[in-house]
Amino acid sequence: MSAVAPLTITGGKLVLGDSITAGNIRCADGMIEAVGDVAPQDGDTVVDAKGKLVTPGIVDFGVFAIDKPACHFGGITRVAVMPDQSPPLDYPSRVQLVAQSGKPDLWVHPLAAATKDLAGAELAEIGLMRDSGARGVATGRGWIADSGAMLRLLQYAAMLEMTVTSHAEDSGIAGNAAATSGDMATRLGLPNAPAEAEALAVSRDIMLAEMAGARLHLRQVTTRASLDIVRAAKARGVQVTAGVTPAHFMLSDLATAEFRTFARLSPPLRCEDDRQAVIAAIGDGTIDVIASGHDPRGPEDKRLPFADAEPGMAGADTLLAMTLTLVRDEVIDLPRAFQLLAASPARLLGVNCGTLEVGAEADLCIVDAEKPWIIDSGQSAASAGNTPFDGQPAQGRALAVFKGGASVTA
Amino acid sequence: MTSTRSSQAPAPLRRDYPAGSLAFPHRDLLGIGQLERHEILYLLDEAEQWVQLNRQSTKHSDLLAGLTIINAFFENSTRTLLSFEIAGKRLGADVVNMHAAQSSVKKGETLIDTAITLNAMHADAIVIRHGSSGAVELIASKVDCPVLNAGDGQHEHPTQGLLDALALRHALRERGHNADDFTGLTITICGDILHSRVARSNILSLTALGANVRLCAPPALMPAEVEAMGATPFDNFDAALDGADVAMMLRLQTERMEGQFIPSAREYHHLFGLTKDRLNRAAPDALVMHPGPMNRGVEIDSEVADMLDRSIITRQVEMGVAIRMAALDVLTRKARGVDGWGDRAPGTSGGGQWV
Numbered sequence: 001m002s003a004v005a006p007l008t009i010t011g012g013k014l015v016l017g018d019s020i021t022a023g024n025i026r027c028a029d030g031m032i033e034a035v036g037d038v039a040p041q042d043g044d045t046v047v048d049a050k051g052k053l054v055t056p057g058i059v060d061f062g063v064f065a066i067d068k069p070a071c072h073f074g075g076i077t078r079v080a081v082m083p084d085q086s087p088p089l090d091y092p093s094r095v096q097l098v099a100q101s102g103k104p105d106l107w108v109h110p111l112a113a114a115t116k117d118l119a120g121a122e123l124a125e126i127g128l129m130r131d132s133g134a135r136g137v138a139t140g141r142g143w144i145a146d147s148g149a150m151l152r153l154l155q156y157a158a159m160l161e162m163t164v165t166s167h168a169e170d171s172g173i174a175g176n177a178a179a180t181s182g183d184m185a186t187r188l189g190l191p192n193a194p195a196e197a198e199a200l201a202v203s204r205d206i207m208l209a210e211m212a213g214a215r216l217h218l219r220q221v222t223t224r225a226s227l228d229i230v231r232a233a234k235a236r237g238v239q240v241t242a243g244v245t246p247a248h249f250m251l252s253d254l255a256t257a258e259f260r261t262f263a264r265l266s267p268p269l270r271c272e273d274d275r276q277a278v279i280a281a282i283g284d285g286t287i288d289v290i291a292s293g294h295d296p297r298g299p300e301d302k303r304l305p306f307a308d309a310e311p312g313m314a315g316a317d318t319l320l321a322m323t324l325t326l327v328r329d330e331v332i333d334l335p336r337a338f339q340l341l342a343a344s345p346a347r348l349l350g351v352n353c354g355t356l357e358v359g360a361e362a363d364l365c366i367v368d369a370e371k372p373w374i375i376d377s378g379q380s381a382a383s384a385g386n387t388p389f390d391g392q393p394a395q396g397r398a399l400a401v402f403k404g405g406a407s408v409t410a
Numbered sequence: 411m412t413s414t415r416s417s418q419a420p421a422p423l424r425r426d427y428p429a430g431s432l433a434f435p436h437r438d439l440l441g442i443g444q445l446e447r448h449e450i451l452y453l454l455d456e457a458e459q460w461v462q463l464n465r466q467s468t469k470h471s472d473l474l475a476g477l478t479i480i481n482a483f484f485e486n487s488t489r490t491l492l493s494f495e496i497a498g499k500r501l502g503a504d505v506v507n508m509h510a511a512q513s514s515v516k517k518g519e520t521l522i523d524t525a526i527t528l529n530a531m532h533a534d535a536i537v538i539r540h541g542s543s544g545a546v547e548l549i550a551s552k553v554d555c556p557v558l559n560a561g562d563g564q565h566e567h568p569t570q571g572l573l574d575a576l577a578l579r580h581a582l583r584e585r586g587h588n589a590d591d592f593t594g595l596t597i598t599i600c601g602d603i604l605h606s607r608v609a610r611s612n613i614l615s616l617t618a619l620g621a622n623v624r625l626c627a628p629p630a631l632m633p634a635e636v637e638a639m640g641a642t643p644f645d646n647f648d649a650a651l652d653g654a655d656v657a658m659m660l661r662l663q664t665e666r667m668e669g670q671f672i673p674s675a676r677e678y679h680h681l682f683g684l685t686k687d688r689l690n691r692a693a694p695d696a697l698v699m700h701p702g703p704m705n706r707g708v709e710i711d712s713e714v715a716d717m718l719d720r721s722i723i724t725r726q727v728e729m730g731v732a733i734r735m736a737a738l739d740v741l742t743r744k745a746r747g748v749d750g751w752g753d754r755a756p757g758t759s760g761g762g763q764w765v
Contacts, residue, residue, distance in 0.1 A: 175668055181634035187443065189543040189565030189610055259544030303522050305542030307563070
């Protein structure tokens with residue numbers, strides 16, 4: 001990293017914590033050295049932002065695959081990777097390997113599997129995994145159904161000062177459901193479960209976290225009822241944060257019409273009222289993190305009957321553009337968008353980035369927030385194009401990405 | 411149009427339909443949900459000639475001679491497979507049955523590859539049953555010939571919906587009702603609605619034809635928001651039957667159930683079984699239907715199932731062959747080059763037209 005010349009980006013609009021200011025930014029030794037009224041020095045690499053936005057690099061909290069081209073396309077400089085790998089990240093050496101896999105231009109922060117084999121029963125060696133580079137603990141794609149095991153996990157993680165990321169969906173109710181109960185699932189004849197499966201799990205997990213004094217992150221909160229529970233918990237001071245992926249604020253279960261398996265997600269798409277509740281919760285701060293849940297899947301997983309297809313969507317390449325729709329719709333402003341995309345997830349991971357502050361790591365993007373493009377699953381930068389936004393026009397692209405002050409050639 | 415038709419007695423009611431393929435502008439028969447009311451009526455009217463033919467001692471037509479029809483059944487079936495096979499053979503087609511249980515599907519071949527394989531064999535129509543909702547649409551998107559849905563998961567079973575409508579129409583005509591459709595009729599469908607593709611196709615076709623559809627099931631076996639499909643849900647069978655003109659009973663699809671929904675068959679019969687006493691709550695002379703296979707003594711008592719003047723269960727089976735013949739006939743007209751069913755709609759020279 002020391003071989004890289006200092007970087008000065010000039011003529012940009014800097015997206016700071018709570019405002020947008022025209023100015024320059026200078027980085028040296030991989031860190032942000034000065035922000036605002038700063039001139040490039042001799043020997044600096046100078047990049048003219050030409051009036052575009054200069055933003056923190058996106059920290060994508062909770063991806064299932066490390067997909068560098070998609071991340072760089074989407075302005076992502078760090079990812080927190082879910083333990084659902086093959087084999088699962090339930091062993092220190094695997095965590096260590098993954099933690100180093102993306103450097104230098106994409107930093108990967110593994111989330112340790114909470115339980116061995118992600119089976120939801122026996123605790124994995126979380127302490128050893130922490131010291132091998134795990135930046136958190138996650139239950140994986142599934143819920144820990146055993147409340148006793150979940151309580152012990154939260155107590156243990158609290159001792160280690162690690163945040164537990166939970167997939168909150170009551171497995172007894174959800175079963176093998178591929179859709180949310182409602183008119184669409186009834187017409188399509190899909191195995192379905194009521195949306196309350198999520199609220200039940202959210203309220204149990206919050207109550208256990210409160211008992212254990214643990215930090216809990218609910219990776220995807222997607223229904224009105226569960227958002228109300230999170231809101232109330234935050235109001236009484238529980239250390240809970242909530243995330244969501246663009247699919248649940250952009251789409252309702254109508255997108256599953258004609259059995260489109262790209263819209264087969266976990267948790268499944270909800271009704272329109274829940275979608276509106278997610279948008280409101282992003283607006284009022286109940287939701288802290290927007291992440292892609294990037295899970296590229298090829299035709300062998302997706303070209304199947306709906307319920308037989310694997311859930312998940314590729315999203316790292318569209319995360320920025322979809323989040324910017326909330327800015328255009330005036331749900332949030334630009335600084336808040338980058339809190340959701342960068343600052344909050346960085347705080348969850350305990351890493352020194354996500355803001356344009358002096359002393360933070362120089363993970364930056366130049367973003368044209370208005371640049372129009374068409375999302376095309378056939379042309380996707382991701383390793384598979386399974387996006388439910390296929391064919392949709394979008395606005396907003398990362399024009400340049402810098403990791404640790406060095407340009408990333410996407 | 412065909413020599414077969416002119417030798418048949420005309421159907422009792424002839425309506426005017428759009429000319430040629432405009433009467434049924436679909437390549438496939440995937441679900442009742444894709445059909446307009448007049449398209450449902452068209453298939454019912456087309457089936458009447460085959461009802462006549464099937465009642466003669468010589469029941470053969472060469473309408474589909476030379477065509478190959480593949481019945482690809484990825485899920486076990488006896489009556490539907492037999493019905494489709496008879497329908498194809500009576501129309502003179504070469505019918506091949508593929509049982510997935512013995513096929514390469516078990517060897518790990520994907521559904522898409524199976525579809526491409528079937529397509530490469532130049533079938534003129536493929537009839538598919540599959541255990542997953544939407545599987546038939548998926549296959550249809552990968553093949554070049556008409557596809558008929560013989561039941562996909564819990565989604566639709568369109569020929570069953572059509573044959574039930576035809577059987578009901580025949581029974582009503584015998585009683586002197588000559589209405590076009592089922593306007594004003596109240597039909598109660600009782601049983602495992604949640605897992606039933608028959609229920610979904612019937613809700614769609616019966617409501618399209620004007621009937622009031624009541625659904626009755628224990629709450630865990632009632633799908634959410636069925637009101638949006640135009641049906642009224644009940645969990646009390648007596649209330650659901652009150653004054654109904656037709657009682658359609660469905661079996662419990664225990665093979666699709668995950669977890670326990672019903673304490674016992676005995677208790678289910680106690681609460682939801684159609685007994686002679688219960689039938690008295692329905693309208694006088696109410697008809698009894700069942701798509702089969704029946705579990706006598708569970709959802710329906712033998713003495714009800716066998717009531718000659720009320721039960722039309724065997725007639726449903728009879729109509730099944732005629733409906734499937736009509737569907738095979740209509741969907742293969744383009745391939746057979748029937749006038750007006752080619753690439754260009756009749757009476758047009760490539761310009762726009764009204765529908």
